[in-house]
Amino acid sequence: MSDVTVLTPPAGGGVAAEHGHGGGDHETATGLNSRKMLMWAFLGSDCIFFGSLIATYLVYRGKSIVGPYPHEVYDIPYTSVSSFVLLMSSLTMVLTLAALRRGDLIRFRIWIVATALLGLVFLGGQAYEFTSFYNEGLWFQTNLFGSSFFTLTGFHGTHVFIGVIWLLSLFISSINGKLNHADSLTVEIAGLYWHFVDVVWIVIFTLVYLLEVT
């Protein structure tokens, strides 16, 4: 169901994309779905967003005048576990989409809730980490490390949080019967976002945390 469609068409084209269903799109000039392209464009933009935040963090790395310094507060094994949890949510996201494409709504609901829960566990881990940093005397205004660390990881956490709301909304839609296997594209696009946020975390974990171990 497209916004603009010729019902007795002499030719295709001129087809707007909101609420387009199905995977392949024969009605667009490229055959690519417009909503999916929109998500890719957004992710391209988001790359620059996180790139700028990460660059800011790296520019200020080692420039703090007062402590606490990164190696004093980081708990690498702990963050490794929560990183693993987030990466596993990418696996369950793949299973979510696969289940929906098979038309297996029950497993779709199980996996999408599992994905959202894994995301929530990661967020809980981040909340705990922030609290423990705070208790060790590191907060936003403490030093450059605090400012750039909390800004970068906080915006990543916000992305995860938005993803959790998105996944749970899709789950509720499927309970209400508004989402079925014909809407796999809708879930695929949410998945693109989710995987992107995971990939960003791999970069953050490497550049922000692991770099301090060496």
Add this chain to the structure above:
Amino acid sequence: MATVVDVHAPPATYRVPGWWSWLTTVDHKRIGILYGTTAFIFFLIGGLEALLIRIQLFVPNNTFLSAQAYNEMFTMHGTTMIFLVVMPMSAAFFNFMVPLLIGARDVAFPRLNAFSYWTFLSGGVLLHLSFLSGGAPEVGWFGYAPLTSPQYTPGHSTDFWMLSLQVLGVASLAAAFNFLVTIINLRAPGMTMMRMPVFAWMTLVTSFLMVLAFPAITVGLILVMFDRYMHANFFNVAQGGDPILWQHLFWVFGHPEVYILILPAMGIVSEVLPTFSRKPLFGYPVVVFSGIAIGVMSFGVWAHHMFSTGMGPVADAVFAINTMLIAVPTGVKIFNWIATMWGGSLNLKTAMLFAIGFIAMFIIGGLSGVMHSSPPADLQQTDTYFIVAHFHYVLFGGAIMGLTAGAYYWFPKITGRFLSEKLGKWHFWLTLIAFNLTFFPMHFTGLLGMPRRTYTYGDYLNLTLLNQLSTIGALLLGLSVLLFAWNILWSLKYGEPAGDNPWDGATLEWAIPSPPPPYNFAVVPTVHSSLPLWDQKYGMPEHAQSHRLGDELLGTSPASELGLPEAGPAVAQRRRLEIHMPRPSIFPPLTGFGLGLMAAGLIYSPIISVVGLLWLFMGIYGWCYEPAAGEPAVVEL
């Protein structure tokens, strides 16, 4: 279109009268008109601010404006003209023209398009609320750190600047995503990329620039915001913060932004010149590729704004060379435009005069730009009126003149009436003379050493006469803008009816009625060349053969036949079409206003922010669960 299209029983959605229908519209043409009208009002406000600046500088040691009021004026003038005038005026043409140029019925995401406009309006209104709430921003449109830190600008003026720019950034990004997808995906059958009108191409390049440039300033502004609201240390030198980081983040956005402002005007001029030279654009693929080259290179020149910060010889050399190189594709375009006119049968209508004015003024601005690509020269010129002269030649002589050419060219398509040619000629000559009178002397005031952003000057500096010439020119330039406004108002009512294709243009928008029906094309055209209407009317001449060659080189299929479906004296059989157009929606303005309220609440009261946030969520949820398609329009051919 050759045939008469009568629309039977227009759907209920189009019968909604008055302001409500404008608030809820998702029609790209109406949104284009909203963008254009709003931008013109901001143009008058920004122009008034410029006149106040010029009056202050009319005599040495003037006390017409205080130093602070002067700072507010140049900050608001710059911010307004860039974000609230040139960008949305370009967006007005993106909106109205791009779907018509590529043979589409609307943009890919009509509601997202409406959201862009209402968010833009929220941002613009928020910026101007500062006048009523304790003073306008006074940190310059570039807001250099640490001037934006709480200890240097303690009131709310900087908050207004930073928060409204964030809101405007969201609007620009949403529009950029939309036009990127629209141009790639919604082209009519046969409209290959290398058959697209240059304006559509430049819109695409501009969209890419916005997608990739805006996040940098978003991050920069977030850092400023956290410094101001949460006492973070990003630009706090006492804690080791580095103000130069702001300059990098700002200019890595700011220089692509310059091309975001000029590429649409270049696209418009590339449409106007062929039509009024009665010749196809000279070297179409070269014009397109040089536009792409400018877009790519624009990300590698930002630090030429920062030579005076002492980046060291390597960085200086790299950015100087890149800056000199970016002049090459720009120069290529200028030669192509001149070659388009060369040997053509020129029809000097007002649109054409403005297009030629664009080329001439842009050459002057471009040459002075290359002058300060050299760091030693730049160190003499930076922060003087020489720079002010340079970028006004590019942004007024370039962007505004190009957009004005577009207004005269497409006004008949948008309204069905011509703009008055008589008033138009007056408008053009007054603009050209007044513009040069204002800005040409500034080259000399600058080289004589008059600094920018300084509210007055001593009478012993021999700068008075040059400044007075500039001020007189500025007042005349203001008059020319009023003349333009009068021309628009007069022509809307009394303008000569234009018909479908008043200029005998070659591109698809001229194939449909003026003003176009809500669905644009009753029958979506199939395109066989880059100049479909000329080929239909005059047969396919040699130039089209060369375009075919170009298509073959690019691996796209060569044209096989001529003409549009509507071609010929009459379509023999009558067909009944049902055209599904998107349903009007209240959720885009709700979401846009919610965003504006959230930002405003950070200044006025957190309660407003919470309300804005709830409003935003309500808008997004309503949007997601609202069916997009409306009742079909029934068209009989």
